Amino acid sequence: MKESFRQSMAWLHTWTGLMFGWLLFAMFVTGTAAYFQQEISRWMRPELVATADPVSATQAALGYLQTRQPDAESWFITPPSARNPVTEVFWQPKKVEGQPPTRRKRGETSATLDGHGHPVTVRETRGGYVLYRFHFDLHYMPVLWARYLVGVAAMFMLVAIVSGIITHKKIFADFFMLRFGKGQRSWLDAHNVTAVFALPFYLMITYTGLVTLATQYMPWGVMANYASTDTFFEEVFPGRADVPRSGVAAPLVPISPLMAMASRSWGGAAIGFVQVANPGDSTATITITRAAETAIGARGESMVFAGPSGTLLDRHAPEGGALATQSVMVALHTGRYAGWGLRWLYFLSGIGGTIMVGSGLVLWTVKRRAKLPDPAHPHIGFRLVERLNIAAIAGLPAGVAAYFLVNRLLPIAMGNRAEWEINSLFLIWAGVLFWACARPQRRAWVESLSFAATLFAAVPIVNALAVSRNMLTGLMTGDWLFVAFDMAMVTLSFALGWAARKAARVTPKAVRGTRRKNKELTAA
Amino acid sequence: MIHIVAICASVLGFGCLCTAMARHQKDMLGRTLPSPVQRRIRKAGGALLLVALAIDMAGLGAAYGAVAWFGHLTIGAAMAVAVLKWKMA
Numbered sequence: 001m002k003e004s005f006r007q008s009m010a011w012l013h014t015w016t017g018l019m020f021g022w023l024l025f026a027m028f029v030t031g032t033a034a035y036f037q038q039e040i041s042r043w044m045r046p047e048l049v050a051t052a053d054p055v056s057a058t059q060a061a062l063g064y065l066q067t068r069q070p071d072a073e074s075w076f077i078t079p080p081s082a083r084n085p086v087t088e089v090f091w092q093p094k095k096v097e098g099q100p101p102t103r104r105k106r107g108e109t110s111a112t113l114d115g116h117g118h119p120v121t122v123r124e125t126r127g128g129y130v131l132y133r134f135h136f137d138l139h140y141m142p143v144l145w146a147r148y149l150v151g152v153a154a155m156f157m158l159v160a161i162v163s164g165i166i167t168h169k170k171i172f173a174d175f176f177m178l179r180f181g182k183g184q185r186s187w188l189d190a191h192n193v194t195a196v197f198a199l200p201f202y203l204m205i206t207y208t209g210l211v212t213l214a215t216q217y218m219p220w221g222v223m224a225n226y227a228s229t230d231t232f233f234e235e236v237f238p239g240r241a242d243v244p245r246s247g248v249a250a251p252l253v254p255i256s257p258l259m260a261m262a263s264r265s266w267g268g269a270a271i272g273f274v275q276v277a278n279p280g281d282s283t284a285t286i287t288i289t290r291a292a293e294t295a296i297g298a299r300g301e302s303m304v305f306a307g308p309s310g311t312l313l314d315r316h317a318p319e320g321g322a323l324a325t326q327s328v329m330v331a332l333h334t335g336r337y338a339g340w341g342l343r344w345l346y347f348l349s350g351i352g353g354t355i356m357v358g359s360g361l362v363l364w365t366v367k368r369r370a371k372l373p374d375p376a377h378p379h380i381g382f383r384l385v386e387r388l389n390i391a392a393i394a395g396l397p398a399g400v401a402a403y404f405l406v407n408r409l410l411p412i413a414m415g416n417r418a419e420w421e422i423n424s425l426f427l428i429w430a431g432v433l434f435w436a437c438a439r440p441q442r443r444a445w446v447e448s449l450s451f452a453a454t455l456f457a458a459v460p461i462v463n464a465l466a467v468s469r470n471m472l473t474g475l476m477t478g479d480w481l482f483v484a485f486d487m488a489m490v491t492l493s494f495a496l497g498w499a500a501r502k503a504a505r506v507t508p509k510a511v512r513g514t515r516r517k518n519k520e521l522t523a524a
Numbered sequence: 525m526i527h528i529v530a531i532c533a534s535v536l537g538f539g540c541l542c543t544a545m546a547r548h549q550k551d552m553l554g555r556t557l558p559s560p561v562q563r564r565i566r567k568a569g570g571a572l573l574l575v576a577l578a579i580d581m582a583g584l585g586a587a588y589g590a591v592a593w594f595g596h597l598t599i600g601a602a603m604a605v606a607v608l609k610w611k612m613a
Contacts, residue, residue: 173545173547175541175542175545175601176538176542176545176548176601176604176605176608178605178608178609180609193602193605196601197597197598197601197602198598200594200597201594201595201598204594296587296588296591332591337588341526341527341592342527342588342591342592342595345527345592345595345596345598345599346595348595348598348599349595349598352598352602
């Protein structure tokens, strides 16, 4: 009875893992990179060097918006922070009577400003934000569908984790077991070790990932109690309600005392976000929101001031146990509160997850190859898995490396530059998929991994040739971002190169040698 | 700094837990240990992991420290295996 239960769990683990394995691999790669979203964005905009004081930068941004967008519905300002040296502003343009709000291009309603409120001249790029958004919104498809797909994948991941724990019966006895050069046994060891060492992280990240989009996946609680989801969000995160303009002009008070007061009341925490509704009008309000990086569950704490007088009108904090729990879970997932040390731990755990999913996918083929009736001519399903593995495991990293490279190579003045950066990522990824299908399996692995390794190795070189900031100048001037980025690229290049070398060295004999040992393997 | 100290405690802890296992003793020590010694090493290993938690919570705050602790355990276990592989090679 017990044995058959474990066997059925092993079956469940194998197939749930395989079904969404490729998507989960892509989610792990981009999600892991997203922990350094701001740093990637900074690297991809090397023109930005100066840092600015958040308070004076916000005041300067208000001046910019006052001149350029005096009659906007509202202004949104993200002040510079330790991880982002510029002020990001966007605005909601004035509604035209009787006309539905039109979708506008990104550049038309937003600007990137320096500390003095001047727009910065910077190459057009979406930076690390693209990788962050791909992690749950994918690309080239409607966001809503993507989120359902990602949600189903996350559910499968949860099933795979739990069934994997049950399947792995020697979880303590084999805790430190990692044997190299033994074919299937080595793949299983690698899969087990990466899975067990960061197991709490995987459970946390998968579960909290589902929680971040819980109102979409399980809307019924909201539906039963509110007329629409908008009403729900307005109640949870107030300050969005539209108040009509009075038509009486009134200037805004200086922002500095308000920011200081808000910061003081949050124990010196930084300001994450400033919103001005009905700017320039007597009904104007200023909403100041606490930065998410200041505490684990700091989401949504805000203070509302009257624009012309600066009097405190209202203050909001997430209320109730459910909201507090949700905000802590989302924070645990996104890691916005994490300092440098913890951020690297998140990143390394993410790398562990990437290897875990990747090794699991490879294990599926390694385990079955030995049992094929004719290993030289596997059936179509087997070949499909093989090729998709190559496309996912070597292809996506190659695409990400290309995304970084293209940022340095495309002409600065090119039209739709940011779009073409993103397209390059997917073109290279598709290229590797095509290559993986066209070439013999073993060669395809070696060539695709070598290709990805070469692209990563090229990033520091191309960067050094294209811009004046690189690892060497970074070491001399203390520009640690560029030191760390180059080191990360070199490390990834070495890792992929090592994998390519390993793939090249595998002999068919070693594959056959594992067949006898297969009988000894009961797990996985 | 707290991170480094906690990771050290975690590596030592997992090192002890690994050494307490008969199958790894040949690789780590070149001989097998009597079982009372094994038990003591295992206890020491567990205690060291708790020490890492105490360091994290004292240095980084209870909530933040608890999150960091899981990261430090992951790194500690990975480094213990790296040392084991290096000793075997």
